[in-house]
Structures are given as structure tokens and as C-alpha cells.
Amino acid sequence: QLQLVESGGGLVQPGGSLSLSCAPSGFTLDYFAVGWFRQVPGKEREGVSCISSGGGITNYADSVKGRFTISKDNAKNMVYLQMNSLGPEDTGVYYCAAVYQSDWGCSRAEESMDHWGKGTLVTVSS
DSSP: OOEEEEEOOEEEOTTOOEEEEEEEESSOOTTEEEEEEEEOTTSOOEEEEEEOTTSOOEEEOTTTTTTEEEEEETTTTEEEEEEOSOOGGGOEEEEEEEEEOOTTOOOOOGGGOOEEBOOEEEEEOO
């Protein structure tokens, strides 16, 4: 089982920013599409954003469009999620996930992903 490790979570005030990172353990992300998901207690896990294996195609949930930016640096073997204008509704555990696929695009559907990280907690509160 391939593993992913998220980092960058923490406590931030409303209106603030955070940048999450996703690093693979023992493999390269060159041929993997990657997604960021978040889960709030009592709710289903939500696909926040995804990026194609080549990095040229991205997709965002309406709730984060215009505020979050996903990026993929294959040279550094990393995926990032820049989160701006954060609000309390963005609080949750954020997971990075990946699936091996050709560079056709990406999907924010949880069932489309094969490999998952353990998550990093983001808390937006004053």
C-alpha cells in the first residue's frame, strides 16, 4: 500500500491562510492524479480539489472555488493546497489521496482514489 503524508494543518483565525502539503512515501507522483478531501465530524468526507497527473487540469468544489489553489510539483514530488480566506466552515481533517492514471484529468470522488494519507487537522477559529 502506497502511503501519503499530509502536513501544514493547524489553527488559523477566520480570514487567514494555510498551505497544506502532501508527500508520497516511497514512490513518485509523476503518474498519479491527486486529490484533497476534508471531513467534519458527523458529515461525509468531501472532495475539495483535485489535480491531474501532469498538473495541468484542476477541479474544485464550489465551496472553495476562488479561495483554494491546488498545485503539483513533480520535480519536488509534492502536492500543495493553498487555502485563503478561511472560515469556520473550512474546519476539518484534510486528507491527501492519489490514484495512478494517465493525464486525462481528475475526479473529486472519494471512490476514484486508491491511496490515502492519515490526514491533517485544520481548525479555523478566533
